[in-house]
Amino acid sequence: MPSVVQVGLVGFGLSGRYFHAPFLSVNPLFHLKKIASSRPDAVHQFDEKIEWVATADELFADPSIDLVFICTPNETHVEYARKALEHKKHVVVEKPFAITESEAIELLELAGQRGCLATAYQNRRWDSDFLTIKRLMAEGALGTVVDYECRYDRFSPIDPNARSWKEQPGVGRGNLYNLGPHLLDQALNLFGDPDTVQATIRIIRPDSQVADYFDIKLGYADKVVRLESSLMIYHNQLRYSLHGTEGSFIKGGLDAQEERLRLNQLPNEAGWGAEPDDRWGTLYRDGRAELVESLPGNYTPFYDNLYETIVNGAEPAITPAEIRRLTRVIDLAVESNRTQRVMPYAL
Template identity: 75%
Template sequence: MSKVIQVGLIGFGLSGRYFHAPFLTINPKFRLKKVASSRPDAVRQFDASIEWVASTDELLADPSIDLVFVCSPNETHVDYARKALEHQKHVVVEKPFALSEQDAVQILALAQRQGCLVTAYQNRRWDADFLTIKRVLAEGSLGTLIEYEIRYDRFTPVSPDSQNWKEQPGIGRGNLYNLGPHLLDQALHLFGKPDTVQATIRSIRPNSRVTDYLDIKLGYTDKVVRVESSYMVYHNQPRYSLHGTAGSFIKGGLDVQEERLRRNEMPDQADWGIEPQDRWGTLYRDGRSDVLESERGNYTPFYDNLYDALVNGVEPAVTPSDIQQLARVIDLAIESSQTQRTVAF
C-alpha cells in the first residue's frame, strides 16, 4: 500500500459530504480520489479534482482505491461493505455498522478472511463534550460514579409528504439507527459490556412513520446508565448528567463541529472544535459549583488512527469487539422494547 491512502466514498450526502470529505481533504495521509454518488454536482462543487462515478461497482473496480467509506443509506451498509471487502478494499462503515449482530459478525469475519481492515465510524468519541466527560471521570472529581445519563435530541417535525429517506418506514430506519449508535457507543466505550438492556423505542411526532424516540437503560451492578433521544425536543439541555459519591457534573449543548462543517468550514482552522463558554459544563461538589472549560473537539484523530492501523498495524480505535458489542445491544434494545422486558446481555 502506498504511503498516501487512496480513498473512495460511497455516498455524498450528510456523512460523505460534510463529515468525511473535509477531514480526508485536509489530511495529507489520504487522497480522496473517487466518489460514487447520485449527486455529481455536489461532488464537483466540493472539489472538481475528485472523480465522480455513478455506481458503486465502478468505484470498486478501480484497483488504485485502497480504502472505501460506506456513507449510503443504513440498509445498504452491509451489502456495500461486503462488496468492498470482496474487492480487497479496506472499509470504514458509517453508523450503523450493520442492522443486526449476525450481519456485523459476518462482515467482521469476511474482513479477517480477506486480510482487510474494517471498522466503524464513531466520530462522537471525539466530540468536545464526551472528551470533557472522560476527563472529569479520569480526574475522579465525582468520586465513584453512581449515575450516568445522556440525551441527544433534535427538533425535526415531519410533514406528511416528506421524501427524506430517513423518514421513510423500512428496515434500518428510525432514531435507534441514527442517533442511537452514538449514545450507545459512548456508554459502552466508558463502561463496557452491560449485564442487561431495557428499552422503550417508539414514535412520538405527529405524522412520523419511523421510531423517533428511545429510552435505553444499560444495567450494571454498580451504576445506573441511561441514554435517551427524541426528535421532538426544541431545547437541547441538558445533555449529560453524571452523579457520583462526591459530586455531580451537568453539561448541555452540542459539539460545534457538525454545525461548522454544515457551514462549509474546513476543519483545519486554528480555532477548530473550541466550544463557546455557554456550552461548558458545571461541576458541583464541596458546596460549590465550578464551570469547567470543555476539551477541544476534533475528529482528526479518528483518521490518524485509521492511517496507523492500515500502514503500521496498530489497533483501530473502533475495534471488532466494539462493533459486535454495539450491534448486540441494539438487537437487545429492540427485543426489550417489543417484549416490554429487561433482557440479559
Template identity: 60%
Template sequence: MSSKILNVGLIGFGLSGRYFHSPFLSTNPGFKIKTVVERSKNEAQEFDPNIENARSTDELLSDPEIDLVFICTPNDTHFPYAMDALENGKHVVIEKPFAATESEARQLADLAREKGLILTAYQNRRWDSDFLTVKKLIAEGKLGDIVEYESRYDRFREVVPTESWKEKKVPVGGNVYNLGPHLIDQALVLFGEPETVTAEIRTVRPNSEVDDYFDIRLGYKDKLVIVKSSLMVYENKLRYVLHGTKGSFIKGGLDPQEETLRKNILPTEQPWGIEPEDRWGTLYSKDFTGIIESEAGDYAPFYQNVYDAIVNGAELDVKPEEVVRTARVIDLAFKSSEEKQVMTY
C-alpha cells in the first residue's frame, strides 16, 4: 500500500464538488483536497477550513503541487478546462458529460495518452446499488440471454427553475447531456458497442428551453436496449425492466447515496449505500419468483481506482476509450432525432 498522498484541486464547488467528490476524497487517506476554484465564494472552507481558495483556473493549474484536477463546472467548460489541465501536466477527472462531442472526447484521450497522464470520467453510476444488482443478476445467468433491456431516469420538474444554467438554452445543455451519459454508459458496460442508434429527443414541458425528454434505442443483433428519461414523470418508480430467455427483472427507485450525501453524511458512516426494501426489485422466472435484495452501492471504489491508476499503474475502471464511445452514442442520438433516421454506430 503506497503512502503517497495526491494533492487534489477542484474546479467548481457546486453539487458535484461539494456533495459527491469532497466527501469521498476527504475520507480516502490517499487524497488531500488542497485547493478549490471559487470565483468569489468561500464555501469550500465551510466543508474543510484547511482547503485553499483559487480565484481562477489558471491560478489552480499553475500550482506545481496539484497532482489531480476534478472538473465540476458547467458542461461547455469541460473540454477547454480539461485540455488546459492536461497541458499543465495534471491528471484529470471530468464530470459528465465528458465532452460535447466524440471529436472533443478523442482529442482529450489522445492528449492524455501523449503526456502519460490519467484521464477519466466520473461515471459513478456504475457503482449504484441498482446497477450493481442488475449486473450481478446478468452475470449469474438468472435472466438467461437478455433480449430486451430498458433503463429510465425520470424526474418531475413541472415548474422550470429559472435560476439554473441547466434549464437554460446554453451550449452542451439539456437532459441528454445531463442524465444521458449515466444511462448510456451503464448500457455499454453491460452489452458493449451497438450496431445502431435511434433516438427521439424532445421538449415536453411548457416554457422549457431545453430537451427534457429522450428515448435512445441501441440496436444489437440479439437484443434491444432502451434508455429513457423525462422531466415530466410524476410517478417515477420504474427504473429497470429486463427480459431474458429465463426470466424478467423489474425494479424501481434510485440509489440512496446522493440523498445521503446531501444530508452532509460522510461515506465512512456505516452501513453505507443500502437501499430501502421498498426499492428492491422483483425477479420473475421458472426457477424463482420473488424479491431480490439490492446490492449495496458505494462510489468509493471509483476514487480508489483513480488513485491506484496514478500511483500504482493500475488499469482504469472508466477508460478513456469507454468515455469516447458514450460521446459517440450521444452524437448519433442527436443526429437520429434530427434526421428521423436509424444511425449506424
C-alpha cells in the first residue's frame, strides 16, 4: 500500500460533495483521484484536477484506486460495495451501510474474503454535541445516566416540484434510513447492545410518500433510551436530554460542520468545528445551572483512522460488530412497527 491512499467516490450529491470531498482534499494521507457521477460540472467545479467518469464500473476498473466511498441512493449501497470489494478495493459505505442485517453480514464476509476493509460512515460520533456528552459522562458529571433522549428533527415539507430520490417510495427509503442511523449509532455507542427494540414509524407530512417520522425505544435494564425524529418540526431546537443520578444535561442545536461545508468552507480553516455559544448545553446539578462550552466537532479523526486501518492494520473506528448491530436494530424497529410488538434483541 502506498503512503498516500488513492481514493474514488461513487456519487457526488450531498454526501460526496459536501462531506467527503472536502475532508479528503485537505488530508495529505489521501489523494481524491476519481469521481463517478452524473454531474461532471459539479466535479470539475469542486476541483478540475479530479478525474470524472460516468459510471461506477469505470472507477472500479481503475487498478490505482485503493479506497472507494459509496455515496449513492440507499438501495444501491450493497450492490456498489460488493462490486468494489470484488475488485479488491477498500470500501466506506454511506449510511445506511445496508438495508438489512443479512446484507450487512454478506458484505462484511466478502470484505474478509478479499482482505479488504468495509466500514460505515458514522460521522455523527464526531459532532461537537456528542463529543461533549461523552466527555461529561466519562467525567461522571451526571452520575449514572438513567434516562437518555435524543431527537434529530428537520422541517422538510413536501415540494411538489422536487424530484429527490429520498422522497420517492422504495426499499430503504424514509427517515429511519436517513437520520435513524445517526441517532441509533450514537446511542448504541454509548450504551451497547439493547435488550429490546420498540418502534413507531409513520408518515406525518401531508402528501409524503415515505415514512418521515420514527420513535424508537431501546430497552435496557437500568435506563430509558428514546430516539425520535420528525421531518415536520419547524422549531427543531431540542437535541439531547440526559438525566442521571447526579444531574441533568439539556442540549439544543446542531453541530456546525455541515452548515460550514455547505458554504464551501474547508475543514483545515481556523476554528473549524467550533460551536456558537447559543448552542451550548446546560448542566443542572448541585442546585445550580452551568452552561457547558461544547467541544469542537471534527470529522477528520474518521479519515485518519481509515488510513491507519488500511495502511497499518489498526482497528476501524466503526467495527464490523457495530455495523451488524445497527442494521439488526433497524430490522427489529421495522418489525416492531409492523407487528406492534416489543422485539427482543438477542438471537
